[in-house]
Amino acid sequence: MTLTLILTLTLTLALTLALTLTRCEGVGSTVLLVLDGQGSIFGAFSGDAWRVDKHYYGNGESFLFTVHPQFKVYPWTRANDHFVLAAHDCLAFGSEDAGIYLDSAFEFGSSKPSITYGNPTLGSSPEFKCIKVEILPLFLALTLTLIVALTPSLTLNLTPSLTQP
Numbered sequence: 001m002t003l004t005l006i007l008t009l010t011l012t013l014a015l016t017l018a019l020t021l022t023r024c025e026g027v028g029s030t031v032l033l034v035l036d037g038q039g040s041i042f043g044a045f046s047g048d049a050w051r052v053d054k055h056y057y058g059n060g061e062s063f064l065f066t067v068h069p070q071f072k073v074y075p076w077t078r079a080n081d082h083f084v085l086a087a088h089d090c091l092a093f094g095s096e097d098a099g100i101y102l103d104s105a106f107e108f109g110s111s112k113p114s115i116t117y118g119n120p121t122l123g124s125s126p127e128f129k130c131i132k133v134e135i136l137p138l139f140l141a142l143t144l145t146l147i148v149a150l151t152p153s154l155t156l157n158l159t160p161s162l163t164q165p
Helices: 017-024 138-150
Strands: 002-004 030-036 041-046 063-068 072-075 084-086 090-093 100-103 108-110 127-137 155-157
Touching (some): 030 100, 041 100
Parallel strands (some): 002 155
Antiparallel strands (some): 030 127, 041 063, 084 090, 090 100, 100 108, 108 127
16 A cells, blocks of 8 residues: 655745745644655754744754655754744754755755754755655644554655646
């Protein structure tokens, strides 16, 4: 059996950071997933609700991670408290060079080593084109994880669907 996750927040739906932030108001903990142009899947967990702010916010529960080609988690290093920055023109996780940086159209991004999370470049290259961007409430991300864990014959297909607009 195959479960296909359709990663919905894409350019083809013309979603912007501003609209995404509005939709995430009051959601609480979220998981961000990014599929880049070379097939790497990576993301971030934020324990705080997203909001537009000119300053970093969040807490030490936040972390970055890679899913494909290899699963690995990068927790807070305690070097600073620059967890999440959601400005009008970008979304960033980590400071100095952001561990994950996405432009306001979710079209392009970058991933560089961040002292906040101690991560390497998470994507296929430091600069990338976003193919899919998904933001899931934590409860939905945990539900999908449990379904996969409890169903040994289930395969998750996180590749982009060619039939989706």
